[in-house]
Amino acid sequence: MTSAPLTPHPDRLLPADPGVRRIARALYAEVADAPILSPHGHVDAALLADDLPFPDPATLLITPDHYVLRLLHATGTSLDALGRGPAPADPRDVWRAFCTNWDVFLGTPVRYWFETSLSEVFGVTEQPSAGNADELYDHIDGQLRTDAFRPRALFERFRIEVLATTDDPAADLGAHARLREDPSFRGRVLPTFRADRYMDPGAPGWASALDELSASAGVDAGSRAGLLAALRARREAFLAAGATATDTGVLDAGSDPLAPAEAERIHAAALRGEATPAEAVAYRRDMLYRLAEMAAEDGLVMQLHSGVIRNHHRATLERFGPDSGHDLPDVAAFTRPLTPILEAFGTSETFRMVLFTVDETAFSREIAPLAGFYPSVYAGAPWWFIDTPDAIGRFRRAVTDSAGFVKTSGFIDDTRAFCSIPARHDMSRRVDAGYLAGLVAEHRLDEGQALVLAHRLVDDIPRATFRL
Amino acid sequence: MTSAPLTPHPDRLLPADPGVRRIARALYAEVADAPILSPHGHVDAALLADDLPFPDPATLLITPDHYVLRLLHATGTSLDALGRGPAPADPRDVWRAFCTNWDVFLGTPVRYWFETSLSEVFGVTEQPSAGNADELYDHIDGQLRTDAFRPRALFERFRIEVLATTDDPAADLGAHARLREDPSFRGRVLPTFRADRYMDPGAPGWASALDELSASAGVDAGSRAGLLAALRARREAFLAAGATATDTGVLDAGSDPLAPAEAERIHAAALRGEATPAEAVAYRRDMLYRLAEMAAEDGLVMQLHSGVIRNHHRATLERFGPDSGHDLPDVAAFTRPLTPILEAFGTSETFRMVLFTVDETAFSREIAPLAGFYPSVYAGAPWWFIDTPDAIGRFRRAVTDSAGFVKTSGFIDDTRAFCSIPARHDMSRRVDAGYLAGLVAEHRLDEGQALVLAHRLVDDIPRATFRL
């Protein structure tokens, strides 16, 4: 059997109506080659600092990408067979499993990203299939051994101007320093301060995380006052390393502050293993408030990703660890739980908060109305389960009414999959071009305004939102 | 006054854009005449086993159909006048009430189904109206007295290959047996095991239902262990009668298991009329877990329809009984309440669960992400209030991102209205053709892939999902 051709269409994702498409094509053309600003993602800075060749196609493209893993798992391929088990899997076998099951991705954004990446990054011209799996593997593998496919070469080829990583406060940021000090590397790779490990005293590993943080900060985080001081110290270090933002992932956005003595009491109880679940929640919500307080002091932009239930399937967690595909969206709320933070800092000039959700109902009901009143609040782009062509369109239609364009964040790719970065940003540019073109076609914008907005969405708006 | 013509357009429901419509037309043409697989519905097997003529137009098309009743009721026609009262109504009067109020259905799916059925099943050429009500009645009534309009003849004419009914575990399945043993009937009419009556010990009729079940199963269901044994025995009987699935309708999807002794204690208390409301809820949620446990043992596909508040208006319930139009959707949740079931059986190969909702927000937030990770979970098609052209389109756009096509259920008609079955399946085929055509037009699928998917959605996918 001959394999189907892989030829991403130049007009892909643009609206079907010929008149609207004509407008969208012009808008897209203006931003198609704009540099990439990636203010939120999960690429490891060491990848670029070390600039070592990528290992092989499966380890690069399949095994680390939970977007890919989950639908393969859902249709019967085990995570062991995808290289996530305790025993190593032959990357070629992993790649074969992917190619053999390629059709389960029909119509999904994963397929869209892959088609674009395979074609535009690796010059693949056939749809993956059981029949051509080995041939594709060898083709990509061969390229990965060349200098043109080293991380820094791709970084330049992808026209990435800014890449924000996600980093634990205890991280030494050594790779970031090496990049900054390397005159041969001209990109900006910025750390992002993510203190999730220190927020929930009921989570496994909290106490040992405090020890790591103490060592890193040179401040004893053994008390709650010490923890706050250590976090402040590390935020200074992140700022010095170029950081402009923090990130926080929490189950809910509750932010009620505790009296310091009460927080201190729970901290001590938790270290003794005696904090109740309710105390742990109260502590975590107070911590969210304290992070906002710090953000109002130092001006790091506070990204908040809430509403994800982590590790839904215990057996999968035990065998395959976290980030193995069974994190799941929950009902999201912002307006009520964020009241303490917004009462205190909502109109502060230094404070800035970007709200992300995987529950789409929050866009028109909570996020856009909040961003449409509070100077400090920005509507974060659709993320994770919903950073997809259709959901991005729904986001614009839900958010623009209350928040316009200038209070939205610009696209974030949120990805570990380095090679998918250009495909993802390109997807977003196409969808926004289509959305703007629709407004032009309905005479809600004129074409000049749309052109300006298309530019701003990939340039001024993310720069301003993330203080880049 | 001359009546308006009734001429369903061959392109109805296909997208308006001429280019997209051209693609959709080709996709629809490929599946328009495919056999109907109806894996979930409420037609009575005796209808086909007995093959008696349908009584009259109103009793066939109006009185039993709560879709029709509710909007007539909402606009001022009493349920008495529609034949649902304690006193019988003249079917001709019921029909007249329907025709006189035909315009309240403008723009609704009920009107769509009726137009298609009236035209294609009964050859009606005029829109119903007060002026032609009697004429239409006589026209349809005359046809119903002919052999060509007996249930089996229509079953063949409708090209129904599989029709699943919904049956109480205590049912004797005699009609199913007669059909299976009748060499002159070639369709497959499968029972579906629906144990709702046995789950809630706080519901009226629970104790007497146990007695019926005991008699049917030959197992004493007077204890909770006995009830589980009786249900298991009846599942075996259903399997022997060709069943491939169960159905469960619950207010919420809570599934926390109880210790057997505690469940037994509540069972006994309930029989004495002494179970508290909280105990009844706990018992019902444990039962949902036990049904999942049985499904993991015997491989019957577990359909779960949750989130409907039954019998919202007490006075209507008292006068007109259940299923009289005042069941109403509630907020739906799956990810949290199903945790116990999915922890235990989510990756089991025998277990399979199809999740249905009437709260559309659950599609992108819960059902698709669950179906996109758990091999056992499938996203059920929009149902009841939302089995409509627009909602089916929204379902695809919400679900495909996370779950693709292969983890969706295929269309279910869920209907008591036998004559509407082809119109409903046809509606779904048109809407899916339009959705796929949109993907093709945006270069997200090629036309060959779309053609394959269109076929699979009406054939392989429901066969595989429901293990037909």
Add this chain to the structure above:
Amino acid sequence: MTSAPLTPHPDRLLPADPGVRRIARALYAEVADAPILSPHGHVDAALLADDLPFPDPATLLITPDHYVLRLLHATGTSLDALGRGPAPADPRDVWRAFCTNWDVFLGTPVRYWFETSLSEVFGVTEQPSAGNADELYDHIDGQLRTDAFRPRALFERFRIEVLATTDDPAADLGAHARLREDPSFRGRVLPTFRADRYMDPGAPGWASALDELSASAGVDAGSRAGLLAALRARREAFLAAGATATDTGVLDAGSDPLAPAEAERIHAAALRGEATPAEAVAYRRDMLYRLAEMAAEDGLVMQLHSGVIRNHHRATLERFGPDSGHDLPDVAAFTRPLTPILEAFGTSETFRMVLFTVDETAFSREIAPLAGFYPSVYAGAPWWFIDTPDAIGRFRRAVTDSAGFVKTSGFIDDTRAFCSIPARHDMSRRVDAGYLAGLVAEHRLDEGQALVLAHRLVDDIPRATFRL
């Protein structure tokens, strides 16, 4: 810098597809000039009774309009600079702030309304900008000093047939009387009874509101029985003044009735400042039930606007007062909380209830199914944050399936901004024309039916719903 032209396109908001637009254009043409029925708004009757010239452009168009204020505030303009602070602002400075920030409204409905109003009411031909702010101010200001721009002249020019105001039960309705008795004024300006101030005994000002009501009604509202009697007396007065409806804004739609003695006890406790928060909530929910009871007696149509959190930002409330942009939508529920009211009055012929939400998820899940069964329930048009072109389209697509057209309310403008009334109604007519045209293009309606519906949506339907 030369300013961009302001030329609203005659086809604005109509669907982009040329074939659908052709149909929509014909539908819109039929209703474009239909008289305006405005059954719910916040214009002051004294404006028309006194017929004084409007003061200046900013005081007319900017300062009172929280739609405008909130996005300017969100992008960094202080409410002080917009004229809402304790110190008066120069209206010309307010106007300049608005014009300078005009671009933050790109793509929003505020911009849409403004463009239409500026162009069609004031003949403005340039987009506002920092450069032409003074020129536009002078242009509009000059017009406002002419007789043609007095309130009554605009009322006629806008073709307003019915305008409902919103009035406290203690209001003397003197302006309404003057209008009714003035033979030179031919419009209908109807009061709407809004008893919010009397419902929540925990709210500041409740006790003094009772005193005002006692004085107005001539009935002592110091007891709860007295309060109900006083409200009944004032409803009679409103009916006599032409009222056809009431309005109620509550945080939630809970409606559990209390035993009279218990309600009386809480009333007395509240007057002593001793009611607990839970008692205050119980009292408020009982009051909602009592208002429904009164509506079932006197036939005033009961509008219910629930699900808005008022005054989210305390500091803004303290400095700028209520209605300053920080009211925010909350999760909405109707089906459960309204059970007591609907059990008691849901099928009553006199009772009528129009349900409004700012949480769009309630449309398909709750409001449309309720309106599709209960004769008394109508689906209110999208309101406040969602009275926008996109959200109105979503409303139709969510509601029509279950409730058709006849159980929807017709458009309400809900506005304080008198000059935006025609633009808002025009927007709704265009969006509905586009929606109906889409149904025609998909052969779900024929063009004649769509034409009838387009008319009914701006005429028979609001007249019938609001008993005008």
